[in-house]
Amino acid sequence: MQRRNFVKAAVLGSSAGLLLSSCAPGDIGAPSVQTGDPSLRWRLVSSFSRGLDTIFGAAEVLAERVSHLTGGRFRILVYPAGELVPAFEVLESVQKGTAQMGHTASYYYIGKNPALAFDTTVPFGLTARQFNGWVYHGGGMDLLRSLFADYNVINFPGGNTGVQMGGWFNREVNAVSDLRGLSMRIPGMGGRVMDRLGVAVQQIPGGEIYPALERGAIDAAEWVGPYDDEKLGFAQVARYYYYPGWWEPGANLSFYVSRAAWNQLPSHYQHAVAVAAAEANLDMLSRYDAVNPASFRRLVEGGTEVRAFPRDVMDAAFASAEALLQEGTADPEYAKIFDAYTQWRQDATAWFGTSEQTFADYMHGH
Amino acid sequence: MQRRNFVKAAVLGSSAGLLLSSCAPGDIGAPSVQTGDPSLRWRLVSSFSRGLDTIFGAAEVLAERVSHLTGGRFRILVYPAGELVPAFEVLESVQKGTAQMGHTASYYYIGKNPALAFDTTVPFGLTARQFNGWVYHGGGMDLLRSLFADYNVINFPGGNTGVQMGGWFNREVNAVSDLRGLSMRIPGMGGRVMDRLGVAVQQIPGGEIYPALERGAIDAAEWVGPYDDEKLGFAQVARYYYYPGWWEPGANLSFYVSRAAWNQLPSHYQHAVAVAAAEANLDMLSRYDAVNPASFRRLVEGGTEVRAFPRDVMDAAFASAEALLQEGTADPEYAKIFDAYTQWRQDATAWFGTSEQTFADYMHGH
Numbered sequence: 144m145q146r147r148n149f150v151k152a153a154v155l156g157s158s159a160g161l162l163l164s165s166c167a168p169g170d171i172g173a174p175s176v177q178t179g180d181p182s183l184r185w186r187l188v189s190s191f192s193r194g195l196d197t198i199f200g201a202a203e204v205l206a207e208r209v210s211h212l213t214g215g216r217f218r219i220l221v222y223p224a225g226e227l228v229p230a231f232e233v234l235e236s237v238q239k240g241t242a243q244m245g246h247t248a249s250y251y252y253i254g255k256n257p258a259l260a261f262d263t264t265v266p267f268g269l270t271a272r273q274f275n276g277w278v279y280h281g282g283g284m285d286l287l288r289s290l291f292a293d294y295n296v297i298n299f300p301g302g303n304t305g306v307q308m309g310g311w312f313n314r315e316v317n318a319v320s321d322l323r324g325l326s327m328r329i330p331g332m333g334g335r336v337m338d339r340l341g342v343a344v345q346q347i348p349g350g351e352i353y354p355a356l357e358r359g360a361i362d363a364a365e366w367v368g369p370y371d372d373e374k375l376g377f378a379q380v381a382r383y384y385y386y387p388g389w390w391e392p393g394a395n396l397s398f399y400v401s402r403a404a405w406n407q408l409p410s411h412y413q414h415a416v417a418v419a420a421a422e423a424n425l426d427m428l429s430r431y432d433a434v435n436p437a438s439f440r441r442l443v444e445g446g447t448e449v450r451a452f453p454r455d456v457m458d459a460a461f462a463s464a465e466a467l468l469q470e471g472t473a474d475p476e477y478a479k480i481f482d483a484y485t486q487w488r489q490d491a492t493a494w495f496g497t498s499e500q501t502f503a504d505y506m507h508g509h
Numbered sequence: 510m511q512r513r514n515f516v517k518a519a520v521l522g523s524s525a526g527l528l529l530s531s532c533a534p535g536d537i538g539a540p541s542v543q544t545g546d547p548s549l550r551w552r553l554v555s556s557f558s559r560g561l562d563t564i565f566g567a568a569e570v571l572a573e574r575v576s577h578l579t580g581g582r583f584r585i586l587v588y589p590a591g592e593l594v595p596a597f598e599v600l601e602s603v604q605k606g607t608a609q610m611g612h613t614a615s616y617y618y619i620g621k622n623p624a625l626a627f628d629t630t631v632p633f634g635l636t637a638r639q640f641n642g643w644v645y646h647g648g649g650m651d652l653l654r655s656l657f658a659d660y661n662v663i664n665f666p667g668g669n670t671g672v673q674m675g676g677w678f679n680r681e682v683n684a685v686s687d688l689r690g691l692s693m694r695i696p697g698m699g700g701r702v703m704d705r706l707g708v709a710v711q712q713i714p715g716g717e718i719y720p721a722l723e724r725g726a727i728d729a730a731e732w733v734g735p736y737d738d739e740k741l742g743f744a745q746v747a748r749y750y751y752y753p754g755w756w757e758p759g760a761n762l763s764f765y766v767s768r769a770a771w772n773q774l775p776s777h778y779q780h781a782v783a784v785a786a787a788e789a790n791l792d793m794l795s796r797y798d799a800v801n802p803a804s805f806r807r808l809v810e811g812g813t814e815v816r817a818f819p820r821d822v823m824d825a826a827f828a829s830a831e832a833l834l835q836e837g838t839a840d841p842e843y844a845k846i847f848d849a850y851t852q853w854r855q856d857a858t859a860w861f862g863t864s865e866q867t868f869a870d871y872m873h874g875h
Contacts, residue, residue, distance in 0.1 A: 276798030387868035432642030436856035490802035496873030507862030
C-alpha cells in the first residue's frame with residue numbers, strides 16, 4: 144500500500160485540464176532534470192488490427208501528434224495486435240517494459256482484477272460523456288490510476304465507441320424466452336449476462352463471425368456498430384440488427400504508459416503524451432459519430448431490419464447484470480470503485496434524462 | 510475568392526487527427542523556417558467573465574497546456590471580457606491583430622454574417638457529439654474555415670455546453686398560447702423564434718437577470734444549465750425549470766487565431782495550439798457533464814419544479830426555427846453550409862435515435 148500511495152500522489156496531481164496535470168513539472172519524481180530535447184523512439188503495442196481503423200487509428204493519431212509536438216524527436220512506433228505481442232498481452236507487455244506504451248481495452252484483463260472493467264465499460268454502465276465526466280472531473284481518474292499502479296502503468300482514456308449495437312440475429316427476439324438456446328457470439332461480461340439468460344454463448348474471433356453466421360453455426364453475433372459491422376458484411380448473412388448494445392454503452396479504450404519510461408521523459412514530453420491522448424480520445428468518438436450515421440443509413444436502405452430489444456429482455460438483462468457486478472464487491476478496492484461508479488451513474492442518468500435526451504428524442508421522433 | 514481558396518488550401522490540409530493537421534509542417538506557408546524555440550507572449554481575449562468558470566476556464570486550460578508543451582516559452586495570457594476589449598468584439602479584435610487569439614461564441618457575430626451561427630449552434634441543431642463528428646470528420650471544418658478566412662481568422666472548436674436547459678419561468682407553459690405576452694430574457698436566435706411565438710423578448714445581461722426575475726420585470730429567463738444557473742441563484746426567484754433548451758442543443762465555443770500570428774509560429778507551436786484546443790474542447794464538455802448532475806440534484810431537492818416543454822410548444826418552435834434558418838439561404842455561402850449541416854443532422858439523428866438514445870432512455874426510465 145505504501146508504494147501505491149506514493150504512486151497515487153505522484154501521478155495524480157491536481158485537477159487542471161482533464162486531470163492530466165499528472166504530468167505538471169514537479170509532480171513526477173523524475174530522477175534527473177533533462178536539458179535539451181532527447182531523441183526517443185518508443186514502442187506502442189495495440190490490441191487491435193489495422194482493419195478496425197477507428198479504434199486502431201487512435202494510437203496513430205497520438206503518435207503523429209507527439210512527433211509533431213516535439214519536432215520529430217519523440218517517435219512512437221505503433222504495432223498492431225500480434226506483431227510484437229498478442230492482442231491480449233498488452234497490459235503485461237507494458238508492465239514488463241517490453242513496450243513503453245499500449246493501447247487496449249482494460250476489460251480484457253479482468254482475469255487479473257475484475258475492477259479493471261470499470262476502465263472500459265460494464266453492462267448498463269456509463270455512456271461516453273458520462274464516463275469522460277467521471278474520469279476527468281469526477282474522481283474516476285484517481286480510482287483507476289490506483290488500480291493501474293499495481294501494474295506500474297499510468298493510464299489515459301484513449302477513445303470511445305459510444306453505445307454499441309446489440310448485434311446481428313437470424314432469429315427474432317420478442318421476449319426473454321426467445322433467448323433460451325440461442326447460439327450467440329458475445330464475449331466478456333455481456334456474454335456472462337447472456338449466459339444467465341439462457342443463451343448458448345460462443346467465443347469466436349472477429350474474423351470468423353461471418354462464416355459462422357453464414358453456415359448457421361451461430362444464430363447471432365455482436366461486434367461494434369454500423370461502421371465496423373458493415374465492413375465485415377454481416378448484413379449479408381443476418382437479417383435482424385438489434386439495439387441497444389446494453390453490455391457496451393460507452394466502451395473506453397485506454398493508453399497505458401510504463402511508469403519507468405514515463406519517469407524518464409522530460410516534462411514537456413510527458414505533456415505531449417497526455418494532451419495527445421486527450422485528443423485521441425475525442426477524435427475516436429468523433430470519427431465513430433461521423434461514420435456510423437452513413438453506414439447505418441446504407442444498412443437500412445439495403446434491407447436490414449432494425450429492431451429494439453423488447454422491454455422484458457432489457458429488464459432481465461439489467462437485473463442479471465446488476466447481480467453480476469455486485470459479486471465483485473467482496474473485494475474492498477472493487478467495492479470502492481463500484482460504489483463511486485454507481486453513484487455517478489445515478490446522478491448523471493437523472494440529469495441526462497432531462498434536456499439532453501428529451502431534445503434528442505424530439506429530433507428523432509419528429 | 511482567390512485569397513479565400515489559397516487560405517483554405519493552406520489551413521485545411523488532410524484529415525489525420527481532428528482535422529488539425531492543418532498545421533502539419535509544410536502545410537502552412539510560413540515566411541521563414543525558425544530554428545530554436547522563440548519566447549512568445551500572446552494575448553487571448555475572451556468573451557466571458559471568470560464567473561462563468563467552465564466556459565472561461567477552457568481558455569486557461571489551453572494556455573496552461575501550451576506553456577507546458579513548450580517548456581514555458583510560449584505563454585498565452587488570457588483576458589476576461591472587458592479587460593482588453595468588450596465581450597462582443599473578440600472577432601474584430603483578432604481580425605485586427607489587437608489580440609493574437611480569442612475565445613468566444615461565433616453566433617455573437619451573425620450581424621457580420623448569419624452563417625457564423627453554424628459554428629456555435631442553431632435552434633434544433635446538432636448536439637455536442639454530432640457537431641464534433643461533423644466538424645472534425647464530416648467536412649464541417651472546411652466549410653467553417655472558409656467562412657473565417659474572410660476575417661483572417663483560423664477557428665478551432667473550443668468547448669461545448671451540451672443541451673442547455675430551457676430556463677426559469679414564473680408562469681406555467683402548458684401550451685403555445687401560454688407564451689403569448691410572456692416576458693422572457695432570451696438572446697440570439699432563440700429569442701427571434703420566441704418573438705415569433707408571441708413572447709415579449711428582453712435583452713438583459715447575465716448579471717441583471719436575478720433582480721429582474723425577483724421584482725417581476727420579467728416572467729422568465731434562460732441562461733445555461735444547472736451548474737451555472739445554480740450559482741446565479743435563479744431557483745430563489747423562479748419556480749419552474751423547463752427543458753430542453755431547444756435553441757442551444759450543443760453550443761460550441763471557438764478559439765480564434767489571427768492568421769498573421771499563426772503563420773509566424775514554428776510548426777511545433779502550431780501543433781501545441783491545435784492539440785490544446787482539442788483538449789479544451791473535450792475538457793469543457795466533460796466539466797459540464799461532471800458538475801451539472803449534482804447541481805441538478807440539489808435544485809430538485811431544493812424544491813425547483815422541473816418541467817418539459819409541451820409537445821405543441823416544441824412543434825411550433827421547430828416550425829418557426831426552420832423557417833428562420835431557411836431565410837438565410839438566399840446567400841450561396843450560407844446555403845452551402847445550411848445544406849451540409851441539415852443533411853448531417855438528418856443522418857446523425859436517425860443513427861443516434863437507435864442505440865444511443867434507447868439505451869439512455871432505458872436507464873433514465875428504469
